[in-house]
Structure formats: C-alpha cells, structure tokens
Amino acid sequence: MSVAELTALSAAQAIEAIERGDTDATELFEAYRGAAAADELNAYLWVPDAAPEQAPPVGAPLRGVPLAVKDLFCTQGVPSQAGSKILEGYRPPYTATVVSKLAQAGAPLLGKTNQDEFAMGSSNENSAYGPVLNPWDRARVPGGSSGGSAAAVAAGSAPWAIGTDTGGSIRQPAALCGIVGLKPTYGAVSRYGMIAFASSLDQAGPLTRDVTDAALLLGHMVGHDARDSTSVGFPGEIARPTARALAGIRLGVPEELSGEGIEPGVLGAFNATLRLAEQLGATIETCHLPHAPHALSAYYVLAPAEASSNLARYDGVRYGRRAHNGGGLLELYTRSRSEGFGAEVKRRVMLGTYSLSSGYYEAYYGRAQRVRTKIAEDFRAAFDRFDFVVTPTAPSVAFELGSKVDDPLAMYLNDYCTVPMSLAGIPAISIPNGLSDGLPTGFQLAGPAFSENAILDAAYALEQALGFDGSAGRAA
C-alpha cells in the first residue's frame, strides 16, 4: 500500500489491513515515521530513526499500529521533557505503565509530542520548544496542553495518540483540531511514569480520529497498577461501540455551561447536534449544575497548589537542568528553577505557593476543596435524572497564535466547560461537531464514574449521524 493509502486509514482500519495481509507493521510504521519526521506543525519533539527491531508481540491485538505519546510520559532512554527546559535532554530510566501496556498490546512508540510546559496551558504556546500549529489553519493554536498529540492525529502524522487531561488538556485540543478526545474516570488509568502536574486531577486518555479508535485504545490503557496507589482500574472491559440510535437516552444541558461566554458559531453547532440527538431518540432537557460557574476558580486554586508541590522536585540535583553560576545549595536550587521554568509555570507555582502559604490556606485551598465537593454533588444530582450531561467542549474555535498569551485569565477561560468534570473525577469525551467559520468545534458528553462504555456508545451514534469529515485537517 502507498504511504497516502496507509495514513488515510483509521487505527481500526489499519489493524484490519494488517490482519488481511494488505500491509504489515513495519510498512505501516515506516509510513508514519516518515510523516512524523516531515511534520511542519512542530507537533513532535522526538521521532525514532528507524522502525523498532522487534516485531509487536505475537497475537498483540493492536498489530503494530504506532502510537504518538505526549512528551510528559516517561519513556526509557527516550527524551521525556514535559515541554520544559528544566528537563532538556532528560532520558528516564523507566517507562510509564500506560506506554508499556500499549507497547505490549502492539502499539509501539512513534514519537514524543509537543505540549505546554508541564501540561500548563490551553494553547501549546507555553512549550519551551515552540508552539504547535493547528493543521486546519496554521496561524491558529491547536489547543492544549496535549496540542502536539491532537495536531499529529488531526494532520495524519499519527494514527492515534495519548495525552493527559487535568482540566481539559485532552478534550479542548481534540475539539480545536477536529478529532476525538476522551478523559477517563480518575483512577481508571495508571499515572505511574506520567510527569505530574496536579496529581488529584491528572488522567491519561486517547486522542483519535474516531470514537471506535478511542474505545480500542482506551481498552488497553485501563487497569489497576500496583505502582499507582490511586489507580483502581476499570470494572469489566471497554467494548467496541455499536449503537446507532439514542432511544431512551436522557441528555441534560446545563444552563451554566451552554450559554453565556460561548461563541455564537460554537453554540449554533452545539444546538444543531442537540436536535440531531433528538431525532436519534434522545430526550433533551435543561439541567443545572449550580456550582459549575465556580469550578474554574476552585480549579485554579487546587491545580496550581498541587503543581507547586509536585514541581518542588526540580532543583538541579538529581536530573534535569542545573544552573552553573556558583553560590551555595540554596542558590543552586533557586537559579536552576528560575532559569529552567517558563513564565506560565512560574506563575502557577507562585499562585499555588501563595494559596498554600500560612494565613491563606483555609481561604483558598480549604474553600476550593469544599467547592469541589459541591460540584461532585451537582453532577450526582444531575445523573439521577439524566444519562449524560452535554456541553460545547470549548467556548470558542481555535484562536490565533499570540492572541491570549498576555492575558492569563482569558486563557484560563478556555477550560470553562471541561474543568467541572475534572474536579468531579468523571469521564467525558469530546467528538468533532462540525465547523464554525471553517474551524472545528467539539461536543462534550460526560457521564457518571466508570460510564465509559455508555459514553462511547452514545458518542458513536452521534458521530455516525454527524458524518464529520476530518480529511481537510489531514490534507493540510
């Protein structure tokens, strides 16, 4: 098969092509390795020189379909820099559990993808290695923080990818790049070997061209890991979605997340999909998440607080960048961190340190944890009446590079519709929801903890009815 034919296949189709004998794992890997090495979007930070010498394990279900991996997943002997200068050249001595599991299942490492530094950002402009460009319009951002993974999948230089989502870092770039992104239930996937941002929120998930691929990839990611004591695994198997209708499905549309602040074109596409869902048999009703408007505030206390603690380990002693200008131990720490961290990371470390500092802890951190409880209660109440809560994924389409870098608060508002689910620890998917002004928009479905199979089924039914064509992104 030609390179163009190979890279046009979804991952599920590529697996079938290998099983039929139309291609093999090496030919497929080489096709994608070439595409990744030729990438002009700055989506990749590392691509191997050759296909793996070892064939995928015998009988491995993913058959050798290669996987793009966000930079912050540790990969033994391969640069893992989390988009940061402070980890420049770092080659970890071990591999993240989820990357090992996927390699074992037959998805070898295709490359490491660009990201916002330590996953802090919504535009990929906070990477120390330069911004990623959106394949639909190179003057625009791909979203973030998993912007490299999203752009690579959308541009067809990877069949699929993994990313991490702390407040929307899988779902928002998926929406802005016209692909599928799923944040699993907190604890479903091991965090071992993921360079930490905010440990009570971070969760790995798939970024794929379609819902079927998302289910396929997720199925090999979930599972308890003795090395992550917060992992609980997944009850049962992730099934391949098959639903063609939404008969009897009750969709709740939270008033707080589907009106004010959402761009008209995005809202129009969202409402059109609600009507489509109705035609497929779903019932649509307005619902309320009264505390959702406070989710962003709580998130921007909790996540920076956890980050300020997690990032204390970067001190120039055991790994990573060390400042070379003399002085004592304290100067070594301070200078290494000041030289190594970018502006947004410093901002969040400062914010987190402030809210945890003596005299402010209860007013900020303590209250934010209580808001988190109320948000989880809001969702529980909604799920008594509805199967899913649905919202636009991001308030706008992809914005122009540089347009929000000087206004942190405007940048943080990108996470308005995705942060509430993160705080509640519940699963949510973003699927391509048509275009607004020629740019992709996303439709988000969220369900109760461990409802991934139901979410994937509903998303699949909508995807089939929507018939979104992502090939324009791949032609870029």
Added chain:
Amino acid sequence: MIDREQVLHVARLARLELTEEEVARMSGELSAVLDHIEKIGELDLDGVAPTTHVVEVSNALRPDEPAPSLPREVALEQAPAVADGGFLVPSPQAAR
C-alpha cells in the same frame, strides 16, 4: 492586591528568583487571577466536607516484600554532577 513585598515573599518560599520585570508583571497577573478566584468566598460552604480525592481508596498498601529497586548507577545516570556514588551539591553552608 498582591503587592511587591508579597510577590518577593512567595518567590522565596517557591525557591524562585524573579527579575524586576517579572516581579512587576507577577503582581498584576496574580492579582487579576486572585480577584476571579475570590468569588468562591461568596459561597456558603459551612458544613461541607472538603474533597481531597475523588476516588474512594483508603490505605492502599502493598505487601511488605523486598524487591529490587533502581540500581545506583542507573539512578545517578541523569544527575548533573556525581561524586563518590552520590549526587554532588555545593555545601549548604557556602557563603551567600
């Protein structure tokens, strides 16, 4: 709201050395973000339990069995400076 002195105090706690320009910018930016965050002060949260973790896992313990860990030379491989099988750092007592 967050003044220069507070910025410098927090930077010391966070082991960050900020340039004069960064101090000025940080003061404005943190104040704007904190203004937004302070809206949670308006909520009635009396009697609401804090959520530290969304998954109910308690006392996740592993069996107390010895197992090999990273060999010393592997653990030291990525260190910027090494001496006598350990991480090399300047003396904490070195003059400021």
